[in-house]
Amino acid sequence: MTDKLGLDSFVPYRLSVVSNLVSDVIAQSYDRLFNISIAQWRVIAVVGEAGRLTPQAIGARTRMDKMTVSRAVKPLIERRLLAREDNADDGRSHLLSLTDTGARLYADVVPAARAFEAQMLADFAPAEVAALMCALDRLEAAAARLEMPHDS
Template identity: 50%
Template sequence: MSDLSLDDFLPYRLSIASNAVSDAVASAYRTLFGLRIPEWRLIAVLAEGGNMSQQALCGRTRMDKVTVSRAAIALAERGLITRASNPEDQRSHLLTLTPEGSALYEQVSPKALELERKIFAKFSQAERAQLKAMLYRIEAEVEAIDARG
């Protein structure tokens, strides 16, 4: 029998914590703004990074092509982004926030920061900084493992 205990298995704990946070965020965004998490991620990344291809958004958000495509279509139907042919690659689209999408981002981002404040209210500044640094290290290590194959 394996010594694996899910409650002590760090990838599992990380996944459970991530899902709990995502569920809280999803509930708030769906209720207040009619957004699903993938849609919010695209809006936030486009607000920070400007025009971007769907492929670039996949890399930035770590979401698969189908999820990004569905979110982009939903946002375009709501008039929150535009999808234009990518002059550098005719097989892809460049996504851009519309003025309505930018205005929605300006409404959502304070709510996102408030939710973050509530979740981490009982963490010290040092603990938050340490957690952030550890998350970056985890991401980097996973990327290194993926690169090695």
């Protein structure tokens, strides 16, 4: 018989569980307050920060697959929260940007997101938050080094 993995101390598993829990809690809030899914929020957030992005760039930034990005973008365009325009640099792609309505939604969601983060980290000392951010940066860099190249 082989040794058990020990999921409670296996970092990739714990990261996945914590990520899913945090996403589920915040998704419920975003759905109730703003009628958007977590994938839609991620699109709005990265476009809100960047100004204009291709769907491919959104996928790369959020680590969402092409279909998830597409399913998130479509209702945002229909609700006139996102605008789509031709990409002069790549005729096969387009650029997405927030409309005025989308920018107002982004401005409304940011304080809610910050409040959620503050509640979640309320029991952490500032040094613990800094150490957590450093650890996350290092884990992300380590995972990126191990990532298999994608077929394009």
